[in-house]
Amino acid sequence: MRHIDDTERRTRLARRQGFAGGLPDAVSATRAMTVLHATEAATVHLALWARVPGITVSDVESALHDDRALVKQLAMRRTLFVFPRELLPAAWGSAAARVAVQQRKQLVKWVFQAGLADDPDAWLADVFADVLVAMADGTPRTTRELRELVPALDGRFTLGTPEKKWGGDFPIGAWVMTTLGAEGRVVRGVNAGHWRLNKPTWVRTDLWLDEVPSPWPEDKGYAELVRRWLGTFGPGTETDIVWWLGATKTIVRRALAEIGAVEVALDRGTGWVLPDDLDPEEPVAPWAALLPTLDPTVMGWKERAFYLDPADTPYLFDSNGNAGNTAWWDGRVVGCWVQDDDGVVRLVLRHDVGAEATVALEAEADRLTAWLDGVRIVNVYASPQMKGARLA
Known part of the structure; x- marks a missing residue:
């Protein structure tokens, strides 16, 4: 072997x-x-x-x-990803379809519990159809704008309990659109706000992509x-x-x-x-990288000991296993990065990485500071290390 x-x-x-x-x-x-x-x-x-x-x-x-x-698509682990367009049919028939079934079951439960309909399946079918008709002109619209066109999207339901920070009374429209998205019938179009913020508009898939292949x-x-x-x-x-x-x-x-x-x-x-991927890999020069929250590299594996010291996990990941910003040296996570009030990127290293690595990582921090040009990134999934550095 x-x-x-x-x-x-x-x-x-x-x-x-x-x-x-x-x-x-x-x-x-x-x-x-x-x-x-x-x-x-x-x-x-x-x-x-x-x-x-x-x-x-x-x-x-x-x-x-x-x-x-x-194209953005809800798929694996009910997570939103950016897919290369040609990979969408594979996801629509597998991982996204799995999520869509779960989403629809949850929606049926909420519609019934909220008293929105005695027959929640029929209610959903009608609302889905009304939404797709309202989107027929191809104009990208936010969920709020769609609620004005399809009043049923403003139906309220209770999620969790009031004492939970994520609980409360919500319009069901966001979950309707998410389910339609998981099914591949609508996609997220242009962002309604700044590029760093998640404020999607929705467009029918057939109008956004023109040619829609079958799952x-x-x-x-x-x-x-x-x-x-x-x-x-x-x-x-x-x-x-x-x-x-x-x-x-x-x-x-x-x-x-x-x-x-x-x-x-x-x-x-x-x-x-893969069967054609057994040849030895030639070494590469040492490298430095600053990666964002939930970067696909750090989130690519569940068993991470080959690039992450397990002792660092509680500092660089939240309690649900979501990675914050990370700093890498030569294939290992060595800390994280944050921005100060002026938007300057600062390193927060958990290990003594030596002079060469420090210089390389600081150069990356300077490069990222210049690229962001004063834009400050707000992270929902900030790690404990990031939060501690910002408070310090």
Whole structure:
């Protein structure tokens, strides 16, 4: 059995994910990463900044909204991602469809509990149809604007309990649109606010993409997602893939067999690679990177010991396992970064990384400060280390 040790895994990470030499453009970089996390809007731009030399905000916006080569889609683990357009049919038939079923079941429950309808399935069918009709002119609209056109979207329901910070009484419209999005019938169009904020508009998929391919069969869709994942993150363990995909062991094992994945030995257990990906990886020069909250690299694996000291996890991840901003040196997470009140990027290192690494990381901090040009990023998923540094 081919053995791929931690050093080689970090080398693969560097070369394939754009840290050794960079990637040419936003679309190429997204394909290299399989998908980009988009729960926080700024993550998309900052993840591409870290991988594509010279990229601008306009370049990212153009790929998303003008060329529409990149599309936001709710999929694995009920998480919002940016997909390369050609990968959407695989997701629509597999991971996104799985989420859509879960979303619809939850919506039916809420509609009934709120007393909005005695037959919640029929109510949802009517509301979905009314929304799609209201969107027929192709104008991107926010959920609030759609509520004015489809009054049923303003129906109220209670989520959680009042004492919970996330609980309260809400219009059901946001969950209706999220479900339609998971089903692939609508997509997120242009952002209604600043690029760093999550204020989406909605557009019918057939009007945004012009030609809409059919969803792939479930097994084929999952196999393609796992194939892409192994190309980006391999070798990875079965645990990694099950977690990233938000699926079951049965689904993952079937996909691995379908693509002919090969088992390899790791420093801890065994993992999987594509059948044509067994050649040794040539070393790369040491590299520095500053990655944003929920960056696809740091969120690519569940078993992270080959690039993250487990003792650092409580400082750099929140209690739900969401990664904050991270600072990397030569394939390892060594701390995080924050911005001060003037928008200057500051390093918060958890380890003594030495003079060479310190100089390289400080250069990255200066480069990011200049690129942001005073724009301050507000993070929903700030890590304890980030929060502590901001309070200090």
